[in-house]
Amino acid sequence: MKKRLWFPFHLAAQVRRVLTRPQIVIVAATFIVLMEILWATCAYFDVYGNLPLIMLSTRDRAVVVLMGAFGWFRVFWFHPLFNTEYRNWLRASPWQKGDALPLGTVHPCVGDIIVVAFLALLLADPRTVTHSDFLRPTPLMGLAMYAISYASVVPATVWLTQPRAFAYVAFLLIAAAMRLGQVWAPLLPLMLLAGWAVACKGLSDSWHLFPWDETIHWGGRIKRRWQTMNSQGVGLLGKETGPDRVPVSELGWPFATLSPWTPSTVIGKRERLLMAALLSFWLHAILSIFSQKELAQGGAATFLVFVVTFLAIGRLAMIGGNHAPPLNLAGRLFLFRWIIPGHDRAAVPALTIAATALGTAAAGHFLCELSLPVLVSLVLMSTLAVFILVGPDATTWRLTAPCRIHHGLLNKQTYDQLT
């Protein structure tokens, strides 16, 4: 017969299920107690002016961050996706779909409620209501932080383990919660809960697909990265083929560049566009929170310049790589072949990205007078769309472009040092 624990011990056991490392609890508790002692001492002797209040404010912000981190921790620590050894062991063990996970559940449970409720209670401390500054921590903010962080990582795991429709809907609902919550506050918890429910449903479905097809990737670079990680025995998601698999890029000259190996891309252009739209909507939702602040304007402008530059250069590098023009600069000049259409089309996507970003930003600002969050997300969406749609993909370029293929590295000595 199963022995029932006495109530407080039962709660402690539940907490232990979600906080497996006592060190985390000890560090957090020490921080909170220390703050309380300092506050009580200062308040008792009535010294240091506003310092006690600042300390409480600092504690509250730390608690909000902690609540967000806890949401992430619950997924990263307990999901087998992020632990190769655990995943392999699970695959080899008698564990079946539907059984409880041996190291603890990823789904929200009683332990989560206890931990989150305790932290939210700290934020409800009446002593802190006297100060008012930007983004004052509140229990609702803490809860939202936890819910958003948890509900944004869970769809990521769902996406990586295949039932991607759930992931997209969950991402959309969470972003909508952030955006629409500003229009009508009750929408925030409602949509967050909906997003949460969809993410948890996707999570349940993903277990039914275990062991997962671990070949999802965007293209060569991520595939190579995963292969590298696998070759080092620390694979995240690549095929676990053991330490013998060498990344193709490491096979030297000529096999790294002239072989028939091509990365298979599972995610099509339509889905990439959908992801770009979601990303832009997320940016819009986040910027909406800060839209009244000057800081947000400067930050958004810097962000856009950085992202557009990165996308333009990245698009050029993606198809350029180790494929040089068929004629060098001197050859072009002296043979009057200043433009080689077959090769120089490589620059078209990068130029189009820059032109699109500038054009959209100018039109949105001067002609339509769009608000900052709308404008920034629109620029991001349009540049991402160009990034995805314009120009040849890396495989097509590698196999059909009229280029001189070179070794992709500076010289043999560098290659030898790298390998």
Next chain:
Amino acid sequence: MIRLTNITQHYGVRPVLTDLSLAIERPTVTAIIGPNGMGKTTLLSVMAGVLSPQQGVVEIDGRIRRSTVDAELEIRRNVVFLPDRPWLPKHRTGREFLLNVGFIYGVAADLMFDHAGRLFKLFSLVTESDWPIRSYSNGQQKKLALASALITGARTLIFDEPFGGGLDPAGILALKHVLKRLQQQHGYFILIRAPAPELIEDLADKFVVLRQGKVVAHESLAGLRQMTGIDGPLSDVLATLTSPETLENVENYFAGTES
């Protein structure tokens, strides 16, 4: 069949191949020969897909190089190019390297393991097979590179100086016999650039002689002898074809000393 039509290739402003057309029938062992700097490596690189010529078309077994993704992939599956100085991953073992090359060419695992073992034996690398490549001598690295080309199972081999790079006499002998048998018994199509005629005289069926970026001759040894009217070894025939001034230069050199 490899067919090159009106190939022109410049390095900067210096033309190396000029309006070159050539059709090589399979299965043969064809040697590309000619004086230094006449475009032999460039010609092989164009055929291998390393260089995209400024003008002209390369067609391999009916597929045009770099025309479509499917055509190029099919060509790459069936054609392997080995440059004169390949770069090998130094921290990997020879076996790891061979198996991974086989993997990217889609060779079945059981065949690959067996073939790798036979290749190590062929090139006397059994002891070194599980050593890191950095511990191989130059000649052993050359042998491993040759083995990597053979493990791909590609039926068209384009080798740039396969007999160079420190290959020992046993390695040269093994390679010559392997290439000949692959061509005769398995229908392989082998293209070789070799500077020393005596190495390929008894191996190649056909010789493509290049001079000033143009094909001077594309004949068998008998055909070359008939062309030149010289019934001697290949080196004498080539001297007449590509550099008739060589013996005269020697005479001039000693004449200068004596005077």
